[in-house]
Amino acid sequence: MPAVTYVSADGAREQVELAVGTTLKDGALENGIDGIVAECGGNAMCATCHVYVDEAWIERLPERSEVEDELLESTASERTAASRLSCQIKVSDELEGLVVQLPEEQE
Numbered sequence: 001m002p003a004v005t006y007v008s009a010d011g012a013r014e015q016v017e018l019a020v021g022t023t024l025k026d027g028a029l030e031n032g033i034d035g036i037v038a039e040c041g042g043n044a045m046c047a048t049c050h051v052y053v054d055e056a057w058i059e060r061l062p063e064r065s066e067v068e069d070e071l072l073e074s075t076a077s078e079r080t081a082a083s084r085l086s087c088q089i090k091v092s093d094e095l096e097g098l099v100v101q102l103p104e105e106q107e
């Protein structure tokens, strides 16, 4: 199972192994990682599952859909080039070693 590291806003790192097909949002919630609210339950309607993808990974993820791109305009913490919605990214073998940072605020 691919290992994904979540880095909290205060710098604490937690590495977990996630089944292929799990979203990064579910991976965080299922492993008790704080910092993801996911108000809409993963339906690309809330932007409270915002994460910053580690720089090395930005180009390696599938592109944002139009819906994801629009929703990222309403994140509580600043949107950057690294911003993604964690409910829209599914873990795959290609993402082994992925690192994502959690923003300071989600709401």
Ligand code: FES
Residues within 6 Å of the ligand: 025, 037, 038, 039, 040, 041, 042, 043, 044, 045, 046, 047, 048, 049, 071, 085, 086, 087, 088
């Ligand atoms: S959980 Fe609502 S947009 Fe991702």
